[in-house]
Amino acid sequence: MCRTIAELDDRLTACRACPRLVAWREQVARDKRAAFRDENYWGKPVPGLGPDDARVLVVGLAPAAHGGNRTGRMFTGDRAGDVLIAAMYAEGMSNQPTSVRPGDGLRLIDTRVTAPVHCAPPDNKPTPDERDNCRHWLVTELGLLAPTLRSIVVLGGWGWQALLPALAESGWAVPKPKPRFGHGVRYELVGSRPDRAPVQLFGCYHPSQQNTFTGRLTPAMLEQVLGAARDAGGGGRAGARR
Ligand code: SF4
Numbered sequence: 001m002c003r004t005i006a007e008l009d010d011r012l013t014a015c016r017a018c019p020r021l022v023a024w025r026e027q028v029a030r031d032k033r034a035a036f037r038d039e040n041y042w043g044k045p046v047p048g049l050g051p052d053d054a055r056v057l058v059v060g061l062a063p064a065a066h067g068g069n070r071t072g073r074m075f076t077g078d079r080a081g082d083v084l085i086a087a088m089y090a091e092g093m094s095n096q097p098t099s100v101r102p103g104d105g106l107r108l109i110d111t112r113v114t115a116p117v118h119c120a121p122p123d124n125k126p127t128p129d130e131r132d133n134c135r136h137w138l139v140t141e142l143g144l145l146a147p148t149l150r151s152i153v154v155l156g157g158w159g160w161q162a163l164l165p166a167l168a169e170s171g172w173a174v175p176k177p178k179p180r181f182g183h184g185v186r187y188e189l190v191g192s193r194p195d196r197a198p199v200q201l202f203g204c205y206h207p208s209q210q211n212t213f214t215g216r217l218t219p220a221m222l223e224q225v226l227g228a229a230r231d232a233g234g235g236g237r238a239g240a241r242r
Contacts, residue, residue: 050112
């Protein structure tokens with residue numbers, strides 16, 4: 001039982017529950033990509049990134065092999081992370097528009113970024129068993145954030161499907177039929193227990209290279225969803241460029 005986000009992050013980074021993912025994250029960390037050969041890869045489960053009293057939670061899929069698995073920070077160090085951090089900065093949710101390595105000063109504002117699977121999977125595809133193994137970490141994280149959490153942005157349909165059962169387990173009522181994922185959709189989920197405030201759930205296409213290179217997701221589209229979630233969460237705009 002974790003009582004704080006710091007305790008959660010600490011315990012999570014020692015998890016070895018998924019043999020395939022443990023082997024992959026460590027192999028990638030040993031072999032490295034040529035461009036990062038002088039860096040020490042993290043090579044462990046990647047905890048959520050951001051304050052423990054966040055009002056907005058951004059939920060992705062899993063860390064990238066040479067992104068989060070290298071930097072140790074969720075959604076940083078790869079192209080998708082570059083797009084996300086730039087959009088967060090534009091909406092006043094981070095203190096700088098780029099994140100290149102650990103210790104570069106990045107600070108998220110009122111916002112935490114996490115994923116339903118905390119270890120980098122081969123081909124960015126966790127198995128259903130790996131997703132289910134990792135769910136308890138997300139359930140715990142949602143519970144610890146609950147006192148301040150007011151909005152959630154889910155990046156992609158895979159994360160959406162993984163998050164809904166975690167939300168139900170964490171004390172929010174997930175309607176039936178289940179809310180459907182789509183870019184720009186918004187649902188309100190009320191608590192199924194008295195200590196859970198309503199949460200606004202937003203869908204957004206994942207900022208993968210496949211989506212951003214093809215124009216399926218533009219920076220403006222991503223900023224629009226993040227800004228709506230920030231406003232719904234009551235977060236400040238300090239640091240926003242506009
Ligand atoms: Fe543990 Fe999750 Fe990593 Fe599996 S994916 S080893 S459950 S942290």
